Amino acid sequence: MEIRKRPMQTAKFVVLFLIWSAKTKSSVTVKMLNSYKVVTKQKGVRIMRQYHETEKKEIQKLAKMYREFLDAGKTERECSSNICRIAKEQGFENLEDVIREGKQLKAGDKIYAENMKKSVIMMEIGTDDIENGMLLIGSHIDSPRLDIKQNPLYENGGMAYLDTHYYGGIKKYQWVASPMAIHGVIVKTDGTTVQINIGEKPEDPVVGVTDILVHLSAKQMEKKGSVVVEGEALDLLVGSQPMDKKEDEKEENPVKAYVLQLLKEQYGIEEKDFVSAELEVVPAGAARDFGLDSSMIMAYGQDDRICAFTSLMGFLYSKPSAKTKVCLFVDKEEIGSVGATGMQSRFFENSVADVLDALGQYSDLRLRKALKNSSMLSSDVSAGYDPAFAEAFEKKNSAYLGRGIVLNKFTGARGKSGSNDANAEYVARVRKIFNDHNVFFQTAELGKVDVGGGGTIAYIAALYEMEVIDSGVSVLSMHAPWEVTSKADVYEA
Numbered sequence: 490m491e492i493r494k495r496p497m498q499t500a501k502f503v504v505l506f507l508i509w510s511a512k513t514k515s516s517v518t519v520k521m522l523n524s525y526k527v528v529t530k531q532k533g534v535r536i537m538r539q540y541h542e543t544e545k546k547e548i549q550k551l552a553k554m555y556r557e558f559l560d561a562g563k564t565e566r567e568c569s570s571n572i573c574r575i576a577k578e579q580g581f582e583n584l585e586d587v588i589r590e591g592k593q594l595k596a597g598d599k600i601y602a603e604n605m606k607k608s609v610i611m612m613e614i615g616t617d618d619i620e621n622g623m624l625l626i627g628s629h630i631d632s633p634r635l636d637i638k639q640n641p642l643y644e645n646g647g648m649a650y651l652d653t654h655y656y657g658g659i660k661k662y663q664w665v666a667s668p669m670a671i672h673g674v675i676v677k678t679d680g681t682t683v684q685i686n687i688g689e690k691p692e693d694p695v696v697g698v699t700d701i702l703v704h705l706s707a708k709q710m711e712k713k714g715s716v717v718v719e720g721e722a723l724d725l726l727v728g729s730q731p732m733d734k735k736e737d738e739k740e741e742n743p744v745k746a747y748v749l750q751l752l753k754e755q756y757g758i759e760e761k762d763f764v765s766a767e768l769e770v771v772p773a774g775a776a777r778d779f780g781l782d783s784s785m786i787m788a789y790g791q792d793d794r795i796c797a798f799t800s801l802m803g804f805l806y807s808k809p810s811a812k813t814k815v816c817l818f819v820d821k822e823e824i825g826s827v828g829a830t831g832m833q834s835r836f837f838e839n840s841v842a843d844v845l846d847a848l849g850q851y852s853d854l855r856l857r858k859a860l861k862n863s864s865m866l867s868s869d870v871s872a873g874y875d876p877a878f879a880e881a882f883e884k885k886n887s888a889y890l891g892r893g894i895v896l897n898k899f900t901g902a903r904g905k906s907g908s909n910d911a912n913a914e915y916v917a918r919v920r921k922i923f924n925d926h927n928v929f930f931q932t933a934e935l936g937k938v939d940v941g942g943g944g945t946i947a948y949i950a951a952l953y954e955m956e957v958i959d960s961g962v963s964v965l966s967m968h969a970p971w972e973v974t975s976k977a978d979v980y981e982a
Contacts, residue, residue, distance in 0.1 A: 540977070551802075552786060552976045556776035558798045559788045560689075563771045564672045565607045565820045565830075568630040568794060572609045572801060572818055576601040579805055581611060584840065587847055594847040597809065602840045607631075607820040607830040610840045611804060615813040619845060620855045622862030622955075625815045626800040627832070627946055628869060629822035632790035633657035633968050635664060635698075635723055635770035637671070641763055642749070644742035649728035651696075653770055654720060657823030661718040663969050668695035669725065673768035675758050683756050688773040695773045696727050725770060772970040779973055785890070786979070791972040793822065796868035796961050799982035813844075815863075822869070822946055832946040838953075860953035866960040867909070867947035871895040871933050873963035873973075881941075886934045888963035890975040893929030894982055896920075897959035900935060902942030909947035911958035919958060929981055933963070 540548065562568030577583075584602040587594065594600070596616045603609050608630070634656050641652040655661065670688025677683070688695040700718070701709060709717060731743035732750065740746040752758050776788030797818055804816040821831030828834065841859060845851040874887040888895040898916055901908030923930045935943045947957045962982050965973040 544980075548976050548980045551980055552778075554802075555795070555798050555979050556786060556788065559776040559790060559794055562630070562794065563670070563790055564634075564769050565631045566674065566767070567672065568797065569603060569607055569609050569818065569820075572611075572630075572797075573601060573603050575801070575805075576609070576611055584843055584847075588843060592847065593849065594844060600844065602836075602843075604834070604836040605830050608836055609818045610837060611801075611816040612840075612844060613804075613809065613814045614844070614848070615809070615811050617811045617813070619813050619841070619848070619850065620858040620862065621812070622864065623813045623815050623841075623859060624810065625817060625863055625865035625950070625955075626804065626868050627817040627819065627865060627950060628796040628800050629793045629820065629826075629832075629946060630797050630818045631657070631820045631823050632771075632792060632794065633659045633823055635669075635725070637673075637725070637763070637766070637768040637770065639764050639766070642745055642760060644745035647729065647731075647744055648726060649742075649744045649748045651725040651727050653698075653723050653725055655723060656769075658968055660714065660969070661720060661723060662714065664723060665698045665700040665718055667697055667970060668773040669697045669770050670695060670773035671768055671770055673766065675756070675762050675766040675768070677758065677762055677765070681757075683758055683762075685756065685768060689775075693773075696725050696770070698723050699726055784977070785973050785975055787971050787973050789970055789972070791964055791974050792870045792967050793868070793961070795964070795974055795979065796870060796982070799962070799979060800866075800868050803982075819946060826946055826949055832949045857953075861955060863953070863955040864915070865947075865950050865955055865957040867945045867950065867957055869945035869947075869959060869961045870964045870967060871897060871959075871961055872935050872943075872967055873965045875965055881936050883934070883937050886932070887936075888931060888933035890963050890965065890973075891977045892931045892963075893978065894923075894931070895959075895961050895963055896930055896932045897934065897961075898932070900942065900944045900947065900959055902944070903938060905942075907942075907944040907948060909945075909951050909957055909959065911947075912956065915956040915958060919960075 558571070561571045579599075581599045581601040584600045586592075587600060594614055596614050598614045599612070600614075601609060601611045635653040636656050638652045638654060641650075643650055643652065655664075668688065670693075671685055673685050675683040675685060687693055698718075728744055728748045730747055732740055732747045749760055772789040774789075776786055779785040779787035800816055800818075804814065807814065817837060819826065819830065819832045819836075821828045826832040830836070838856070838860065842851060842856050845855055845859070871888040872882075873890045874882050874884065896916070896919065899905055899908040899910040901910075922928070935941070945959050945961075947959050951957045962974060962978045
């Protein structure tokens, strides 16, 4: 993705960076449009009605950049790699190089660190002591998908399949009868890493999970939605052609054998190499404009790469700050932020410790103070109000497409288990900043109280006692193979 200079007003998600920086006596100013937008009141709700022509052009430019970002990163590895590439292009130095070379960091230095090629932290060192707190934006770059199992390939009925299991919360029936692509890596025992990307180029074949025809689906149609398609039935059809006749006579599973032959010829891998592979099955195809008015975007993985993109743009285009700025991109949010690359790992904490050490300021107490005194936006999506499913929402406390950034005081489920519950004082500060600078925002909860709920990485960051609030973008068809967002919200965020 090409980074182009654009007006500051298109990176409004970083307004908290800007204002807090100003409060720390930095030279930062916030430049807003004199005639920002036309706003009216409708039944007590602020509605974004129109943009001026210059803003409309800016929205389309930003949307194009966003679509390119999505297409370049359909997996957490691809997204992490793309973010690191952009960081290097923008003058950020790898923290590992800093440590290895024994460099001394100072105010103004920009560094990044990558964790297992699946999570990234970017930091710009401010003039203020880090122990006085940092300004953080955190998002996640993993998305629901199908994962290929470690012993996946088999033949049945003259067809070859790859066995999968699903990752994150999905409606399994949505993942059948659609073109799918395979992305990921296979690491061989000699350390060689083979990059896999099948199904995205126009000339590429696609793969997919089959479904039974409606004429024979009477029994299927009687089932609950959760078991219309069961997890073990999400097997990926990848071939039907047997080996050549001579070879066919020697093979018990000639179709499987031919698939293995192709993999050997094209990628130099064997069946046993699946054991050390990370292969993800995702919807094939590029992000597209959506709606007859092209006002929206339909794409895979917008939860939560829309917030990853807006956070990255805001971070890159914000001016230097007295406080150290941090942009965090993590993995595994869809399964509880667990593992070595999730928010529950020590990656963030350890990176801050390394930076303090490189500044010549490390102590355990300084580290603890730095984390406690920080302020954070947990940048994750919210469920957009969908009139087709109005019964699941409480209208006064729902997020609406095209109405700006969404603030969630608390998340969690039902009785708010798993909630962060941002303190009222912090919410008031954020609210005042937005109001004072004409930032268009809304507040929301994730559906009716008894219906369900959801969470973000906020509650994990809050373990450090830092102030955290959920702030993101509304999405339709969240967790479906193809999700829908508003271009206006990308611009506002």
